[in-house]
Amino acid sequence: MPGHDHSHDHSELSETELRVRALETLLTEKGYIDPPALDELIETYETKIGPRNGARVVARAWADPAYRGRLLADATAAIAEFGFTGRQGEHMVAVENSPHIHNMVVCTLCSCYPWTVLGLPPVWYKSPPYRSRAVRDPRGVLAEFGVELPKDTQIKVWDSTAEVRYLVIPMRPEGTEGWSEDKLADLVCRDSMIGTALALLPSNRKGAA
Amino acid sequence: MNGAQDLGGQMGFGPIEIEVDEPNFHAPWEERAFALTLAMGATGTWSIDTSRYMRETLHPVDYLSSSYYEIWLKGLERLVVAYGLASRAEIGAGRMLEPAKPVKNILTAGKVAATLAKGGPPTGPQQRLPLSNKATRWWPGA
Incomplete structure (x- = not known):
């Protein structure tokens, strides 16, 4: 850099x-x-504004099917339910991971990023190596982040624009049935909402024994 | 327009440098460059598209060899000159040499939260001022 x-x-x-x-x-x-x-x-x-905001959104989508539906239908409005509105999050789209599809977000042209839910982007997100390669070799990029997906999982890469910003909803880890939203939010790391990581496993939760 | 910023699919930029527990800012000047850009955006003089344009039309060599907030700084210097809010001489001198030009809004500390919650500067037609070639061909300190 x-x-x-x-x-x-x-x-x-x-x-x-x-x-x-x-x-x-x-x-x-x-x-x-x-x-x-x-x-x-x-x-x-x-x-005040950082990835803890997005983690709360994702945790609620995991815990509350009605909220998940609202988030997928109109992410800007569903995120506004938390009071997270405004600059660099005016038009939000939530994209949900599944065993078949993994979503990953980039801004090839600059650094567009959903500030309202993730705060300011990390340097790697704004730098040429990620911006250039995310769209050509997403699987290789994920490997650099230590993420290996099953071969038959399709990777969808979303190129952000000055207007539309994406929030990835990572898959909810197994073994979290009945968890509170607060506890679930601890598993939602920043990179899992960009799509360059998976949600943490319960054993990796901060403070987990 | 295409240019140095249009990085999708380009090869040869090397590995991604991942920093554990990365701070938002890596030096105090980055904080100031960031906040200056937002505060000047809040004057309502230009749209977000124009501010991007003035970063992306930096000379390609300058764009690719500048850090992120260096690009913001250079873009902001070009914006204030292009819109007549300051002269090149003033940018060089670092002090006021000519009277200020009126702006629509001045962001005060008390208005920060409400301004951020409301969203970025609007892209009204009055802000899509055509920038002259002369303005976009000035590359401060390149």
């Missing part, structure tokens, strides 16, 4: 750091931005 291996302990500011500072100073002096709003934006995505 170019520019991604900076050491964080040198005191000299890089050219990029200086450019960002210069731009923030300029736009503040012009009165176009309010610096406390920048802090609030950062804080929001650091603490």
Whole structure:
């Protein structure tokens, strides 16, 4: 990843750091931005909007067949039931995995990603290796993530757009009958909602013995 | 349009670099570049499509050798110049040299939650300003 291996302990500011500072100073002096709003934006995505949102959606779809039906019919509205609305999640589509079909999401052109349910995308999602190869060799990509699917499972790759964002509903792991939504949500890792992982097994749940 | 950003199916980019427990941001400047882009988007001056366009029309060499938030930074510099909110000289100087131009909205901290919940900037016709070739051919610091 170019520019991604900076050491964080040198005191000299890089050219990029200086450019960002210069731009923030300029736009503040012009009165176009309010610096406390920048802090609030950062804080929001650091603490309030992240993959835990999506995990709650998936857990409810697993636990409540009526909700699953609503989610598959109109994901934007079903996700809004949790209050997860807005920026980069205006038009959501939920795609459900089964033993026959595995769904995987990419944005080959940039980094379109369902912010309302997953937060900000990881660097690999935004980088050329994943974006280029997800559509040509999805099975090879999955192998790099340690996922091996049965040979007869079809892989569907969804290329996101500026408008439409996808949420993968991973398969519910066996041995979770009767679990609460909270407990189920612990199994729904971020990558399982992108389609580059499966949901965790009950034995891998955080805090599991 | 096609270009360096159109990566689907391209070969030769090597293995995927997976980072365990990856943070949202890898340096403080990335946080600022991210938030500046959102805050300037909230001024209602351009659409999300235009902001993408200005990233994707960076010179291909620059696009492919820049990190993600470097692309955002360069795209934002080009946007503010293309829409006359700041001049190239001001971008270079890092301070105001000319009076500001009025914008539709200024995002304050108190409006952040409601603005995000409402969704991205609308794509009204008034925002689909045709960008001149001159504007899109400026590649700051490329």
